[in-house]
Amino acid sequence: MKQFLVFVRKEFYHVFRDKRTLLILFGLPIMQILLFGFALTSEIKNAKIVVVDYSKDASTQKIITKIAASSYFTIEHNILSYDDMDKAFKQGKIKCAIVFPSSFNEDLKHTNKASIQIIADASDPNTARTLTNYLISIISNYQAEINANVQVPYQIQPELRMLYNPELNGSMNFIPGVIALVLMIICTTLTSVSIVKEKELGTMEILLVSPFKPLYVILSKVIPFLALSFIDLIVILLLSNYVLGVPIRGNIFLLLMESTLFIITCLSLGLLISTVTNSQQTAMLISMMGMMLPTILFTGFLFPLENMPLPLQIISNVVPSRWYYYVVKAVMLKGLGLQAVWKQTLILLGMCFFLLTVSFRNFKIRLA
Amino acid sequence: MRTLKFLLRKEFKQIFRDKGLLPLIFIMPMIQLLVMPLAANFDVKNVNVAIVDHDHSTYTQQLVNKIGASGYFRIANYSDSYKEALHLVEHEKADIILEIPQNFERNLIRENNQKVFLAADAINGVKGSIGSAYLTTVLTDFNSDVRLKWVQPQRLGAVSTIGIDYSNWFNPLMDYHKFMVPAILALLVTMVGGFVAALNIVREKEIGTIEQINVTPIKKWEFILGKMIPFWLIGIFDFTLGLLIARFVYGIIPVGSIATLYLFVSVYMIALLGFGLLVSTYSSNQLQAMFVAFFFMMIFILMSGLFSPVENMPQWAKVISNLTPVTHFVEVMRMIVLKGSTFANIKKQFFIEIIFAVVLNSWAIWNYRKTS
Amino acid sequence: MEEKAIICKDLTKQFGDFVAVNKISFEVDSGEIFGFLGANGAGKTTAMRMLCGLSFPSSGEATVAGFNVFNQQEKIKRNIGYMSQKFSLYENLSILENIEFFGGIYGLSDRQLKEKGEELVNTLRLQKEAKKMVGELPLGWKQKLAFSVAIIHKPKIVFLDEPTGGVDPITRRQFWDLIYKAADDGITVFVTTHYMDEAEYCNRISIMVDGRIDALDTPTNLKKQFSAETMNDVFYELARGAKRSDN
Numbered sequence: 013m014k015q016f017l018v019f020v021r022k023e024f025y026h027v028f029r030d031k032r033t034l035l036i037l038f039g040l041p042i043m044q045i046l047l048f049g050f051a052l053t054s055e056i057k058n059a060k061i062v063v064v065d066y067s068k069d070a071s072t073q074k075i076i077t078k079i080a081a082s083s084y085f086t087i088e089h090n091i092l093s094y095d096d097m098d099k100a101f102k103q104g105k106i107k108c109a110i111v112f113p114s115s116f117n118e119d120l121k122h123t124n125k126a127s128i129q130i131i132a133d134a135s136d137p138n139t140a141r142t143l144t145n146y147l148i149s150i151i152s153n154y155q156a157e158i159n160a161n162v163q164v165p166y167q168i169q170p171e172l173r174m175l176y177n178p179e180l181n182g183s184m185n186f187i188p189g190v191i192a193l194v195l196m197i198i199c200t201t202l203t204s205v206s207i208v209k210e211k212e213l214g215t216m217e218i219l220l221v222s223p224f225k226p227l228y229v230i231l232s233k234v235i236p237f238l239a240l241s242f243i244d245l246i247v248i249l250l251l252s253n254y255v256l257g258v259p260i261r262g263n264i265f266l267l268l269m270e271s272t273l274f275i276i277t278c279l280s281l282g283l284l285i286s287t288v289t290n291s292q293q294t295a296m297l298i299s300m301m302g303m304m305l306p307t308i309l310f311t312g313f314l315f316p317l318e319n320m321p322l323p324l325q326i327i328s329n330v331v332p333s334r335w336y337y338y339v340v341k342a343v344m345l346k347g348l349g350l351q352a353v354w355k356q357t358l359i360l361l362g363m364c365f366f367l368l369t370v371s372f373r374n375f376k377i378r379l380a
Numbered sequence: 381m382r383t384l385k386f387l388l389r390k391e392f393k394q395i396f397r398d399k400g401l402l403p404l405i406f407i408m409p410m411i412q413l414l415v416m417p418l419a420a421n422f423d424v425k426n427v428n429v430a431i432v433d434h435d436h437s438t439y440t441q442q443l444v445n446k447i448g449a450s451g452y453f454r455i456a457n458y459s460d461s462y463k464e465a466l467h468l469v470e471h472e473k474a475d476i477i478l479e480i481p482q483n484f485e486r487n488l489i490r491e492n493n494q495k496v497f498l499a500a501d502a503i504n505g506v507k508g509s510i511g512s513a514y515l516t517t518v519l520t521d522f523n524s525d526v527r528l529k530w531v532q533p534q535r536l537g538a539v540s541t542i543g544i545d546y547s548n549w550f551n552p553l554m555d556y557h558k559f560m561v562p563a564i565l566a567l568l569v570t571m572v573g574g575f576v577a578a579l580n581i582v583r584e585k586e587i588g589t590i591e592q593i594n595v596t597p598i599k600k601w602e603f604i605l606g607k608m609i610p611f612w613l614i615g616i617f618d619f620t621l622g623l624l625i626a627r628f629v630y631g632i633i634p635v636g637s638i639a640t641l642y643l644f645v646s647v648y649m650i651a652l653l654g655f656g657l658l659v660s661t662y663s664s665n666q667l668q669a670m671f672v673a674f675f676f677m678m679i680f681i682l683m684s685g686l687f688s689p690v691e692n693m694p695q696w697a698k699v700i701s702n703l704t705p706v707t708h709f710v711e712v713m714r715m716i717v718l719k720g721s722t723f724a725n726i727k728k729q730f731f732i733e734i735i736f737a738v739v740l741n742s743w744a745i746w747n748y749r750k751t752s
Numbered sequence: 753m754e755e756k757a758i759i760c761k762d763l764t765k766q767f768g769d770f771v772a773v774n775k776i777s778f779e780v781d782s783g784e785i786f787g788f789l790g791a792n793g794a795g796k797t798t799a800m801r802m803l804c805g806l807s808f809p810s811s812g813e814a815t816v817a818g819f820n821v822f823n824q825q826e827k828i829k830r831n832i833g834y835m836s837q838k839f840s841l842y843e844n845l846s847i848l849e850n851i852e853f854f855g856g857i858y859g860l861s862d863r864q865l866k867e868k869g870e871e872l873v874n875t876l877r878l879q880k881e882a883k884k885m886v887g888e889l890p891l892g893w894k895q896k897l898a899f900s901v902a903i904i905h906k907p908k909i910v911f912l913d914e915p916t917g918g919v920d921p922i923t924r925r926q927f928w929d930l931i932y933k934a935a936d937d938g939i940t941v942f943v944t945t946h947y948m949d950e951a952e953y954c955n956r957i958s959i960m961v962d963g964r965i966d967a968l969d970t971p972t973n974l975k976k977q978f979s980a981e982t983m984n985d986v987f988y989e990l991a992r993g994a995k996r997s998d999n
Contacts (some may be wrong), residue, residue: 032663032671040675047682051697055505059691101549102721104711107691121540127543134548135718136559138424138506139520139689145513145548155542166488166530169495169525170516174509175469185504203665293579296402296670301404301575305412309419314687316507319421338472345503346470386856390845397844397885588838595804595834595911596857597826751825752807 015224019232026206027236037202041194042245042251048186049256058086059143060106062097067116075128075154079110084146101133108132108143166309176345183256188340189313191248192333195241195271196278196307200299203237203282208295211286226375234279241275261347270343270353273360274336280367287374311337335359383598387606394574395610405576409568409618409635416564426455427511430465430474443522447478452514469501476500476511488526491615550719557630562676562713563686570706571677573615573649577656578673580607581748582663594750604745608653615649616642624715635667635720644712644726647733651705654740661747680706703734755818755872757782757909757940758803759928763812763821765798770797774963775812780942781826781914783909787951788944788959791991796911796944797837799960803942804834804911817908830858833902833910833939837917841898843887847878850886858905872900892923896930903934916950928953948983959987961994 027033061079065072079085100106111129113119119126130147132140177184196367210216210233219229245268252258260267282299289295308314310328317328328334335356342348350357395401429447433440447453456474457465468474479497481487488494498515502508551558551704584590593603623641626632634641656673663669683690683697684706690698701707708729723730758780765773773795780786790796801807803816805825814821817831841850848869855865873882874895886894895915903910912931916924928950935941943954951957951971958968967974967990971983978986 016700026458032668035675036671040678043675043679044682047679047697051683051693051700056689058693088519099725102715102719103725104715104719104721125541125543127545130544130546132546132548133719134551134554135714136689137548137554137556138510140551140554141424142506142510147512148544151542151544166523166527167493168488168491168519168526170519171495171498172516173499174511174512175740177502177505177508181505184502209667241449292648293670296667297404300670300674301408301571309416314502315420316424318426320419324415324419341472341503342470347489348470352470382859383857386853390842390849390853393849394842394844587843588836588840589842591806591836591838592834592840592854593857594806595829595832596854597830598857751805 016228016232019224019228020235021234023206023233027202027240030126033202037198037240037244038247040198041190041248044190044194044297045187045248045251045256048190049183049252056084056139056142056146059084059108059139060088060105061085062088062100062109063142064092064094064097064109064111066114067380068116071117071120071158072112075112075151078150078154079147082146082150084143097131106133107139108147110147152162181257183258184253184345187248187252187256187258188344189311191245191271191340192274192311192313192337193307194248195245195275195336197300197304198244199237199241199275199278200282200285200303201296202240203234203279204285204289204295204299205292206237207233207283207286207291208289208292211290212292227372230283230372230375234283237279237282238275241279242272245271245275260343260344262343263349266350267340267343270336270339270357270360273357273364274332274339277332277360277364277367280364280371284367284371284374287371306331307333313337319322332360332363335363381586384604384606387598387602388609391606391610395614401576405572405614405618406621409572410625412568412571412620413561413564413622414629416567417557417560417630420560420564424507424514425452425509427453427476427507427514427539428468428474429453429515430457430459430468430477431455432459432462432465432477432479432481434460435480435484436460439485439526440480440487443480443519446522447515447518447672450514450518452511453518453584466499469499470719472501474501475507476515478515489530501702518746521601530722558632558718559714561626561630561632562717565619565626566706566713567686568622569615569619569645569649570652570681571711572618573611573652574613574656574677575670575673577611577653578659578669579606579656580611582662582666582669585663586665600745600748600750604657604741604748608741610651611653611656612646615652616645619645632717634717636716636722640723640726641713641716643723644716644730644733647703647730647737648705648709651733651736651740654744655705655739657744658740658747661744680704683707684710686710694734702732703741705733708732755782757784758786758814758816760803760814761812763799763802763814764810765795765802765807766810772964773802773809774961776963776965778958778965778968780909780940782940783935784955785931785941785943787954787957788942788960789946789951789957790944791994794960794994796960796964800911800913800942800944803828804832805829814819815942831908832905833905835898835902835910835912835915837913837981839891839894839898841886841894841901844885844886846883847873847889847897848882849993850897851904855902855904860905868904871990872897872904892919892927893946895919896923896927899927899930903939906937907939908984909940909942912941914946916945916946916947948987951983951987957983959990961990966990 027037047066061123063079064302065076065078076087080087088100097109109131111131113127116126116128128151130144132144134140210219220226249260285295285298289298310317310331311333320328339353342353388592431444444455444458448455457468459465462477462479465474465477469477477499479499481495484494484496496519498512500508500512548554581590584593659669659673659676663672683701685701690701690707693701712726712729715726756779760779761777762775763773764771764775776799782956785934788796788800798807802809802821803814805821805828816828818832819827822829842853845853849871852865853868855868860868873879878893881889886897886994889897899912899915916927919927924947931943945951954971954997956968956970958965960966967986969977974986975983977980978989980986980989
């Protein structure tokens with residue numbers, strides 16, 4: 013046991029003496045949380061809009077004032093003609109345009125029917141769609157005002173409630189995903205690289221000829237990373253709770269247990285990578301480049317899984333982070349208990365068990 | 381010049397003999413480009429609705445049919461229990477709950493006014509709000525249908541309506557691939573160029589050959605140029621391959637001029653390789669270089685507007701975003717490929733990339749010491 | 753000998769508090785084989801790196817091939833060859849490709865390169881392996897090849913940092929034949945080594961202890977001076993007092 017502690021301590025020394033490992037271990041998660049929390053928002057604010065007003069009257073003025081007052085739009089004033097508008101779109105200066113025809117006011121007054129044209133830069137379809145929706149609701153709002161004295165019959169009024177996230181805080185969606193991504197990358201990369209490094213330096217042989225059991229050699233490598241990943245997790249949770257205002261609604265103990273399970277799964281994956289590679293560089297490429305892309309794609313926090321073609325949806329089932337992401341969302345944000353996530357937990361347990369068995373067997377084969 | 385020839389010949393031989401590097405340079409980017417756009421689809425569709433119907437009238441039946449026929453929605457469940465619907469949301473089987481209260485039809489006709497309740501899973505804010513906006517539109521449509529049936533046209537005449545035409549420029553079919561493919565192409569050129577360059581000089585440091593180079597009378601710029609040209613060519617080659625995939629797999633043909641596109645990529649590659657070489661000169665082994673490059677690439681890519689528009693960022697983040705070469709490249713790719721922007725339109729970004737190229741490379745040359 | 757190949761006066765290199773090379777002074781004549789001895793960590797490699805223009809001296813003066821090590825490193829580099837402790841040819845290039853590359857960098861013409869390549873392959877009897885990757889060669893051959901590449905441009909001085917480490921006695925003997933041949937061609941050889949029998953092959957040797965040069969003379973004179981039978985004894989005598997050796 014004492015030997016074992018000596019080994020574990022050695023591993024900690026390795027990690028803390030290398031600035032660049034520390035950068036990946038702590039810098040990366042903190043940076044990602046802050047970026048995702050503050051910078052990367054799909055929430056639209058101050059989109060540049062141009063108003064081409066050929067009518068120039070009281071009613072168009074009212075609509076323009078309403079647009080200007082909304083926090084979604086900023087009106088770009090310098091563009092007056094259609095040609096300017098085209099150029100502005102091509103330079104990427106504006107996201108959408110609203111055009112009032114010269115007969116707007118007349119039509120509205122005399123025929124009760126007028127039309128407006130909205131042009132959106134649909135190269136980004138989601139932004140275009142959202143902006144168009146915002147404009148439509150501003151116009152409907154104006155319409156309701158001018159019709160205030162006319163009673164509209166048979167009105168259905170939808171009442172909307174946003175569950176779990178009434179303020180539409182964008183971090184809510186990202187945080188569980190970032191936790192999954194960060195843990196996945198860190199655990200697999202650091203474990204695989206650190207074991208392969210010993211192989212490369214030849215120190216693994218020394219450890220293996222010592223009276224120390226191979227199992228302990230592996231454990232002594234894995235435990236420090238387990239501990240560090242756990243610290244990472246705590247840091248992320250604290251940051252997201254206190255800095256980004258993402259609540260932990262469910263049982264924190266359950267959340268930590270599930271996270272530990274996920275961390276162990278990733279560590280086993282790192283172990284497996286280390287048994288099939290011989291150079292640090294390959295280990296690194298596999299665990300960073302190779303793992304990064306599937307994790308980002310198939311966890312579901314950036315790209316909705318249900319939009320993917322079926323083969324990709326099937327592939328996504330073998331990515332552990334996908335299941336962990338589900339669990340974090342359920343436990344942390346929706347406040348659900350184990351009865352809601354037992355299936356995902358079992359899947360993770362299964363993966364963990366499988367990876368551990370395979371990597372341990374590989375490790376033994378190498379010894380023989 | 382002659383020295384450069386020998387350097388280049390050597391680099392190319394080494395690159396083509398490196399079994400680990402070749403797939404990274406040529407195969408991985410192609411797989412990325414084939415898989416990513418399929419997966420990276422933010423398009424909000426297939427919103428799952430759980431309908432809680434306490435009324436069970438003809439109207440609710442019609443409404444349900446209308447929702448089902450709209451194309452955006454999949455009816456995940458139809459019941460009269462909110463609890464059941466909520467359970468579905470908890471298990472991510474449903475995204476939105478539409479709850480129709482008792483006596484919906486009767487109240488609507490008799491009292492002229494009736495509420496319905498929508499509850500959207502807002503953890504994914506975009507999906508929550510776009511989905512509920514769609515649903516509201518369907519409801520409004522349904523509402524006018526009902527009105528038309530009951531109200532004489534003359535009574536409606538008093539109401540002013542503003543009709544809205546909307547055009548979606550540059551991408552009329554709102555095809556998400558069109559938006560993502562150019563950006564992903566930018567991303568993969570960046571990944572390949574950045575990482576490979578970051579690892580290259582440091583590799584010579586690690587195996588010790590750099591010492592042998594340093595005692596020769598080779599000039600610093602010759603050495604850096606000798607490292608840069610091969611990867612520049614590889615970057616351009618990958619880019620071309622990517623454009624071909626975009627053309628033949630996704631049917632995306634750049635609207636703007638191909639020459640402008642290449643001009644921009646050429647300068648961008650120089651800036652990017654400069655960054656990679658800089659990382660290389662600051663690291664003493666490949667592992668460090670990889671960690672550092674990874675860290676920065678992560679920031680560059682996340683901040684580049686690839687996944688979420690730069691305009692939405694707070695001011696400080698916009699500043700950081702503009703300080704990375706990747707941002708401008710992603711932007712220009714989309715501008716030229718989708719909107720057909722001309723050189724005059726992208727002049728600003730072009731000069732910014734030139735500045736990046738000059739600064740990063742001078743820094744790299746300055747920091748590469750033949751004598752320590 | 754009309755001119756000194758290396759003149760070194762009070763040359764010092766300091767890394768923070770640690771004085772790696774402490775005011776060393778010596779001169780090397782043209783055409784001489786100069787042995788540079790010392791225990792591990794005595795400062796040999798650091799001193800050599802300063803002379804090759806790979807590292808800036810902290811203080812002192814030195815000229816190599818008539819050029820100042822402080823500000824004329826690039827001129828020095830044109831006149832020297834260097835073979836480092838770590839094997840440093842490209843392992844994924846073939847023998848001929850390495851010759852062509854390094855020769856090309858030193859500005860040899862295409863014809864010279866071709867001739868040199870053939871000549872080298874013949875002297876080293878590597879005709880069959882000429883197209884093989886260097887990484888596949890046994891260590892001894894690699895070392896000989898590295899030496900030949902280091903003098904491919906006929907430098908005035910060649911610096912060898914423990915060139916025969918880990919090589920069997922026969923190959924070492926062959927390696928020294930190459931060194932003698934180079935010296936006959938008028939190249940000054942500056943060599944560090946741990947093997948005392950090799951020290952005997954040098955015209956003169958210096959022995960470094962803790963960053964200083966504690967002895968400098970011909971092998972015969974040194975043995976006389978320390979009244980020792982072999983160079984080994986001389987070395988022990990000096991190294992025993994060292995504070996920072998491994999032992």
